[in-house]
Amino acid sequence: MPETPFTPELMKLIGTMEVHNVNYLPIVAAYCNAINLQGIVNAFVCSRMTVPPGAIVQAMVINTLNGRSPLYHLEEFMNEQDIELLLGHPYESHAFSDTNLGRAMDAIFEAGASNLLTEIALSACAKFNIDCSRLSYDTTSVSLWGDYRYCDSDENGNKNPTAPQSESTRPKAPRIAYGHSKDNNPDLKQVMIELLCVERGVPICGGCLDGNSSDKTSNNKMLTRISSLMKKHGLGPGAFTYVADSAMATESNLKLIGYNPFVTRLSANFLECGRVIREAVDNDSWVELGVLSELRSPASRPSASYRSAEGKVVIYGQEYRAVVIHSDSHDQRMQKRLQKTIAASRERLNKVLKKQTMQFYCRADAEKVAQQLSKNSDHLHILTVMIEENEVRKRGRPSKKPEKSTCLKYTLKTEIKIDEDGLRREKELIGCFVLLTNIPAWGDDSMNAKELFLVYKGQYGVESNFAFLKDPIIVNDMFLKKNERIDVLGCIMIISLLVWRLIERSMRNYLSVHGGTLPGWNRQQTERPTSYMMSTKFKGLLVIKIDSHRTIANQIGKEVLPYLEALGLDEKVFITPKSVCKSIV
Numbered sequence: 330m331p332e333t334p335f336t337p338e339l340m341k342l343i344g345t346m347e348v349h350n351v352n353y354l355p356i357v358a359a360y361c362n363a364i365n366l367q368g369i370v371n372a373f374v375c376s377r378m379t380v381p382p383g384a385i386v387q388a389m390v391i392n393t394l395n396g397r398s399p400l401y402h403l404e405e406f407m408n409e410q411d412i413e414l415l416l417g418h419p420y421e422s423h424a425f426s427d428t429n430l431g432r433a434m435d436a437i438f439e440a441g442a443s444n445l446l447t448e449i450a451l452s453a454c455a456k457f458n459i460d461c462s463r464l465s466y467d468t469t470s471v472s473l474w475g476d477y478r479y480c481d482s483d484e485n486g487n488k489n490p491t492a493p494q495s496e497s498t499r500p501k502a503p504r505i506a507y508g509h510s511k512d513n514n515p516d517l518k519q520v521m522i523e524l525l526c527v528e529r530g531v532p533i534c535g536g537c538l539d540g541n542s543s544d545k546t547s548n549n550k551m552l553t554r555i556s557s558l559m560k561k562h563g564l565g566p567g568a569f570t571y572v573a574d575s576a577m578a579t580e581s582n583l584k585l586i587g588y589n590p591f592v593t594r595l596s597a598n599f600l601e602c603g604r605v606i607r608e609a610v611d612n613d614s615w616v617e618l619g620v621l622s623e624l625r626s627p628a629s630r631p632s633a634s635y636r637s638a639e640g641k642v643v644i645y646g647q648e649y650r651a652v653v654i655h656s657d658s659h660d661q662r663m664q665k666r667l668q669k670t671i672a673a674s675r676e677r678l679n680k681v682l683k684k685q686t687m688q689f690y691c692r693a694d695a696e697k698v699a700q701q702l703s704k705n706s707d708h709l710h711i712l713t714v715m716i717e718e719n720e721v722r723k724r725g726r727p728s729k730k731p732e733k734s735t736c737l738k739y740t741l742k743t744e745i746k747i748d749e750d751g752l753r754r755e756k757e758l759i760g761c762f763v764l765l766t767n768i769p770a771w772g773d774d775s776m777n778a779k780e781l782f783l784v785y786k787g788q789y790g791v792e793s794n795f796a797f798l799k800d801p802i803i804v805n806d807m808f809l810k811k812n813e814r815i816d817v818l819g820c821i822m823i824i825s826l827l828v829w830r831l832i833e834r835s836m837r838n839y840l841s842v843h844g845g846t847l848p849g850w851n852r853q854q855t856e857r858p859t860s861y862m863m864s865t866k867f868k869g870l871l872v873i874k875i876d877s878h879r880t881i882a883n884q885i886g887k888e889v890l891p892y893l894e895a896l897g898l899d900e901k902v903f904i905t906p907k908s909v910c911k912s913i914v
Contacts, residue, residue: 348873350869353867358908361828380420382436385430408422414874459528466523466526470510472510505518524798528834617634620635634656635657640763655761674710696716709748709755714743721737798826833859833860835912836896839913881900
């Protein structure tokens with residue numbers, strides 16, 4: 330046996346030593362602790378499980394933000410982690426088996442997953458002083474693989490139930506059904522996910538909806554829910570500004586929102602939309618808004634520049650303010666639309682010419698037809714018609730008199746040219762859209778066109794969140810047969826998104842308050858760090874645990890400390906269970 334310089338006591342300690350590659354997961358745990366995730370779940374959900382549901386939810390959130398796989402082999406994942414450091418209690422890894430996960434998810438569904446999400450979000454808003462005065466709402470579809478036959482029926486097995494929901498307090502699970510796929514997968518069944526976000530991306534409400542639900546009705550239900558929350562907290566009209574896409578502009582939704590400020594996009598299906606755009610283009614009374622992009626664009630693809638024009642529209646008998654926004658950057662879809670319009674215009678003129686006789690033996694007839702053809706010019710093309718005079722031999726047997734053997738023939742020569750003025754006007758028209766609002770342009774609580782447009786641009790924060798929720802790895806790893814558990818999983822994904830956005834928000838708030846930058850990509854500094862960028866700076870961070878004592882095994886990189894400070898944390902987060910981050914306002 331080879332000699333060893335270690336004493337028996339030291340060898341005994343080494344035998345009990347654990348080494349964990351913690352990476353950035355203690356940071357995620359600190360933010361979960363800051364919003365009291367486990368405490369809220371345990372108080373909200375009734376359960377007699379040995380491991381409380383709050384610990385299971387936090388484990389799923391940490392696992393989601395680690396490998397974006399919230400259900401797949403959670404027990405094996407927890408077996409490799411320092412469970413006490415991440416959850417605050419030394420649970421055994423087998424406590425996170427598939428059976429316990431299923432039981433916890435069933436208990437959460439019975440308690441109401443969407444309501445639980447709202448409670449957690451309200452705790453986060455209070456802890457991090459989040460501004461909830463501007464609410465952005467949107468939905469998306471998530472395609473699922475499989476038949477889900479029993480998920481598309483009621484409790485009695487009836488397909489597509491239309492009977493009203495029973496008065497039982499048991500929550501209703503979303504139906505897995507065919508519907509309008511926003512991913513262009515109409516052959517797959519789906520569920521819809523709704524999100525209500527504040528501060529450009531921080532979710533405070535959401536959940537799963539039926540796969541065939543409509544954005545118009547889901548907007549109505551969300552507005553009703555918001556009204557109930559306002560009444561519960563003693564808030565009156567004007568406490569928030571509701572921002573949504575064009576599906577919000579229905580008669581019932583506009584009536585329901587009442588005097589609360591709102592901003593939405595007016596659909597082109599309304600005749601008033603086209604009218605107010607044409608007036609803005611024809612009047613040419615634009616107000617320059619300039620470049621409103623928050624990020625610097627490369628020289629090869631410059632940022633869009635905007636301008637606005639004020640107008641009024643009447644929708645469902647009520648007059649609203651309409652702000653026409655024009656962008657000088659046309660996206661690919663608009664370019665295709667313009668090309669189709671130009672092609673359709675040219676094809677129409679060619680059909681007219683194809684049906685028309687072009688040769689005449691009477692000049693008066695030729696001039697009359699030429700005048701009629703010219704009237705077919707439209708706003709994109711100019712049809713020019715010229716009369717060409719040719720001397721041709723008369724039909725029949727040639728005459729013995731040479732001067733009478735020929736006659737004049739009149740041929741119409743046509744040319745279709747692009748109307749440059751009309752094309753320029755058409756480009757302006759398709760580069761416009763209309764914002765519908767009840768916020769005044771002058772006086773108390775007013776917003777000018779630029780402020781209004783910036784509020785609407787916050788809608789992109791909701792849409793960027795959908796990329797997080799619709800990650801193919803997550804969708805493919807659901808492996809769930811019960812729509813009740815799919816509902817709970819959707820809410821856990823939104824909770825994970827909430828924590829992810831809080832981390833990003835804290836870093837950016839820190840830089841806005843203290844100035845400076847953080848290490849970014851390719852050894853460059855950045856003023857807009859992301860959570861994913863942060864996660865790459867902590868790779869390979871090892872923690873040694875002996876009994877209840879922990880120490881960081883390797884040297885912390887020079888990029889780690891600036892991120893910890895921006896996150897409201899220090900090195901103790903990697904060795905101290907139940908750590909809580911500081912709120913950076």
